[in-house]
Structure formats: structure tokens, C-alpha cells
Amino acid sequence: MYDRRGDDERRGMNRRAWLKALGVAGVTGLAGCSGDDGNASTGTESATATDGSELGTSEGTSTGMDELPEVSGTYRTDISGSLATLNPLYNNEQGAADVMSYALDLGYGFRPGTEYFPQLYDLTTDGGDVWVASLREGLQFGGDYGEVTAEDFVYQITELHQSDWAATADAPSWPSELNVERTGTYEFQIELPNPNPLYPETYDPLLYPIPKALLEPFVGEQDAQGLENNAELTELQFVEGGNLGAYSLESWNRSSNITFTRNENYYLREAEDVPDRFGNAPYFEELEVQVTQEQAARLGALEAGQTDSVAVPPNRVTEFDGMDGVDVYQIPQPFNEVCVYNMRDNGWTAGPGNLFQKKKFRQGLGCAVNKQALVQGVFRDYAQVQYTWQPQWSQWYPDESEIMQFGTGDLYGPEATRSRIREAISDTDYSYGNDGQLLTPSGDQVELSLYHSAGQNTERNMAQYIAQEFGDNAGIQVNVQAIDGTQFTNNYWQQQVPDDPSQYEWSNGPYNAGPREVTSANPWDMSVVFGLNTYPLNPTTASVFFSRDSSYNPYGYYPSWDAEELFQRANSAASEEELQPIFTEIFKNVAEDQPMGMLAFPADTVGYSAGIVGPAENFFSGWNFPTWYRNE
Secondary structure (H helix, E strand, O other): OEEEEEOOEEEOOOOHHHHHOOOOOOOHHHHHOOOOOOOOOOOOOOOOOOOOOOOOOOOOOOOOOOOOOOOOOEEEEEEOOOOOOOOOOOOOOHHHHHHHHHHOOOOEEEEOOOEEEEOOEEEEEOOOOEEEEEEOOOOEOOOOOOEOOHHHHHHHHHHHHOOOOOOOOOHHHOOOOOEEEEEEOOEEEEEOOOOOOOHHHHOOOOOOOOOHHHHHHHHHHOOHHHHHHOHHHHOOHHHOOOOOOOEEEEEEEOOOEEEEEEOOOOHHHOOOOOOHHHHHOOOOOEEEEEEOOOHHHHHHHHHOOOOOEEEOOHHHHHHHHOOOOEEEEEEOOOEOEEEEEOOOOOOOOOOOOOHHHOHHHHHHHHOOOOHHHHHHHOOOOOEEEOOOOOOOOOOOOOOHHHOOOOOOHHHOOHHHHHHHHHHHOOOOOOEEOOOOOEEOOOOOEOEEEEEEEOOOHHHHHHHHHHHHHHHHHHOOEEEEEEEOHHHHHHHHHOOOOOOOHHHOOOOOOOOOOOOOOOOOOOOOOEEOOEEOEOOOOOHHHHHHHHOOOOOOOOOOOOOOOOHHHHHHHHHHOOOHHHHHHHHHHHHHHHHHHOOOEEEEEEOEEEEEEOOEEOOOOOOOOOOOHHHOEEOO
16 A cells, blocks of 8 residues: 655555555656656657557667766655665565665566566466576675575575564565475575466565575574664665665665665676666666655755656646656556545444445445546546556456446436435435435434545545535535544554454454454544555455455455455466456456445656656656666
8 A cells, every 4th residue: 555645755554565566676656656647748768668558568678779878977866754774674665665776676577568577586487386486696795695596585485484473574475385495506486376377466476685694693583673673684784795786875864865876786787688778787876865855845856956856746747847857757556546434343433333334335425426527636637537446557457348437427426326325225214314415313414534644735635525526416524634644554544453363253463453343443434545556467466455354454345246256266367368357357346346435546747857868657667777867
């Protein structure tokens, strides 16, 4: 998920399973990777390099350049908040993951056209059940840790991620039923319980390299706290002097800035299976990350030429795209804008029962919001309408005739809304009054709360629009309330984990501590604080959002369709051809069941200095960040 601590920056707060699924390994937020379908004029030669679709088109290894760019100058980017840690094993914030990517590559990524891009290792399979990871030779840690081998990865997986004491960010990706073993100095294999032709697209096998010798003392003592706080990990000291990243961390002032310098030993410079432009990468002498809390100051720096990349809010895109020194890119991204309904027992504070638990009531609310007007008014057309759990540019998106399009056409307006709500309340004491207000059993108008993140203008405007639409079309009074994102997470979004979890059918941590009677510390009705990932490369990963006993169900959703069976079928599919009809059935059910108000996919609109060559208006923008340069 992401929260909106700044209209410029999306930083996930939960486990890295969500962070990985952004679609690229690293540089997503800071270099600018995530957004929508992209029609802005950019003015740089790279803007159309992958033109063709939101996923881009496949490219060869030749860049068509007569000579490599000159190495010069500094690349600067601004972020809105400081970072707590850079520990690859425990970090769970997207902002920190972006910063780490400058100095430490992950195992692999994807290029435009959804082409697998091996960084540290390649992944291959014959039948989808056994995957072989083949490391590049010559990968070097810093200090005295030496060469990276398969044993480093196998040890990390089996002794940390599959342990019951370390509680690493990657632990959910490595359940005990996965058998991992070293099969050579530079090779290890992963045996899955079921074939998965899209296993790399799940991002589960995506790992950072960590030296076995660094981990061994903590494993021996089962010292999770020591491992989490170890300076070699939190400050990336174990890669200093190595070749695992394009840049080297030079200095870190936690409250103000982070400075990197060019790593002349970057391993991909010697690789033969990468585009030619990696030949002398990276092309900046230095890279600076500046912490600038105020959005106005960040935008001012971009306008003045004092920084090279800043996200631009929708209401300022036209202005900044018209500046001579700035190019604004619209970049597709997988996170949605959703109005989440609290179906747990402390939701629906208006009166007895919880109408959110009724499918027909949720469908009524789905008819209450004009999604196209939301996209045009709040997001200034820098977004796409959402009808189901996939962006329309995904290869897995079903034919539009297959899904119900709530909030559009005949499925929008007061009649469509109230007819469904009347059906939902027919067995209750709720009713509609003569003036069109939805009334509680005591005769008062239904009043509900809707939370949004404090200080986020776009999110506030969206919440106010939803409130107006619910009032006009559903007869519900909505009270919009601002709240700090961390406060909402701790006191509203997470449940209170019971002292005795065994008394419940399930209890799977603070994001799903049990059935609906297990609640958060404070009651709440609706929220637009968080957006969730739709996983367009491999939608099977989204199963976590649609299972009542998964590790992630803060809202208490119980599907009326057999979600578990359908996702099991998808996970057992032997080919991509088998997957499409299964995904179509899943997305059809999600659209009909309306587990939450699915509203829009906003673009990431990122402003770059006009001379920066590298960004592209597709989902994978940033995959080749080490090759970006300044065209003076």
C-alpha cells in the first residue's frame, strides 16, 4: 500500500512484498517510476524511446549511440521526509528502498515490454516448479567480505527469511514449503509446491545480496534486534568499495541530505547482455538526495533549476510542463485510489448493524460516485477510471463487457444508488425519508466519517468530492476528517492483536488480527488514506486483499465469491494462456462484489530538468537509471 505523506511521494508502510510489486527494482519514487498512461510533451530524446503502450516496448542491447555520454556534474532530487534506516533486511518504506537502489542493486528487474532484466542473477525454469538462479560472476561486496556467491543468498533465505525469530521484511516471500538449496558456486534453485510460470513477476524471489559472514553471528545468537540495528546494514557499509551499485554512499545527514559518489567499478559496465549505454555507467559524478518538507519549496527548486526531479501535483502539471527548463512525465503506476469501508464490528458508527457488510449496499455506494468526473475534476485528467483490481493497460485486463462499471452510465446517479440501497436495507429498520435522506432506525440521517491524510490537498479534494456525491445520490451525510498517516495506521487501520489469538479462527498479525469482532483501538467508517497495489505483472499476488483470513484484511472483507478457489487455480496454472480466463473471472467477481470503492489510477506526474535523458512514460521508467545523463 502507499500513503500520501506528500502529493509528490508514495511511501509504503507495510512489508516489502508490497514495495517490490511496484514493477521495477529501485529508483521508483526518486528517479520517477510510477504513474498513468502518459501524454505529456517532454522534449527529450528519450521520451518516445519506449513509446507504444503503458508497459513500453521491448528494446535490444544497442542504444544506437555513436559514443557514450560524458561523465559530469551532479544529479539532484528532493524528497519530503527523512529516512529511518537503509537496512535491506528490515526496511519497509518505499522512500528508503529508492535511496538504497542507488548503492545496492536487487537481484533483477523488468525492462519495457515486461522483459525480464537480470541484474545480479538470472532466473530460469523448465516447468515452472523449479527455478534456477544463476549469479553473475565477479560480484564483490565491500570490505573483506569478498565475492558474492550462491551460498550468501541460500544462507539468507534459509537462516533468516525462513526462520521463526528474525522477522525480516522478506519472510512472507519464503514460506517453509519452498525448498531452497545451493547447486553450484554461482547457482541455487528454488523448488515451489506448485508450478508458477509468473514466479519472477511475483517479486518473491527478489533479494538483496548480504554477506553470509556478516549474518552468522546474529544467526548464532538469534539476535533479531542486533541484526536490525547493525550499522554495517543500516548504513550500507558492507558494500563500500564493492561493485554492487552504480553509486557509493558518501555521507548521510538524516535530517537534511544524502550524498552518493560515482562507483567506477559498477558490475554492469562489464556485462554483455545489457544495453550499450551501461558501458561507462553511471554518468553523474555525484548524486544528492535533499530532504525538503514543504511542497512549495520542492517545486520552487525545480523551477529555479536547483534540483533535477520532483513530483508535480495534478493542478500544477500544465504550468510546469510549459516551463522551458522542465519536462513533466506521466508515468503509469499500479496503486489505486480507493474508498475503503470498515466492515469490522467498529465500522458503521451511524447505528446498529454494519451495512458495509452487505454486497448490495456496497454496490449502491459504487453507483454514487461519478468516476469520470472525479478523474477530470480532482486529478485534472491525469488518471484512469478504475472498475476492478487492474489498470486498463494491464495485459490481464478483461474485456469491458465482462465487468460491471459502477460509477458510469446507468450505474451512476441517485436512482441506481438508492434502488440498491433500498434492497440492502429491506430486512433492517433503516429507511429513506421523504426528503431523500437515508435514516437510521431512530429516524436520524445516517452520518459517516471519512478520513484522509492531513496536509494532502489532492486527497482532501477527493474526500470532499466523495462526501458530496454520497450526500446527493445516497442521502448520507459524510464528515471529512484529516488525520496523520501514522496515527491512522496505529489506531485505526491496524487491529489490536488479542492476548490469546488461539480463541479465534485466525489471527494473522495487526493487519488481520482475527474475524470482524477483532477491531482497531478506535472506530472508523471510511478511509482514503491508503491506496493498494493491483499487481499488473502478476495479479495472483493480489489474493491477499480478497481472503478473509489472509495476513492483510484491515477492513474485514468477506468475499461473497470463492476467491480462494479462483486464486488457487491461478497459482496452479501451467501457462499464461491458462491464466487469462481465470483472471477474467476474478476481476469480474471483484467488480461485482465491490469490496471497496474502486475509483481511479492516478498518474505519477514527475517533473525533470529538461536536460535529463533517461525518463520514459511507461511503467518501467527508471529500470536503467544508472545510464541516465545530462544533455548539456
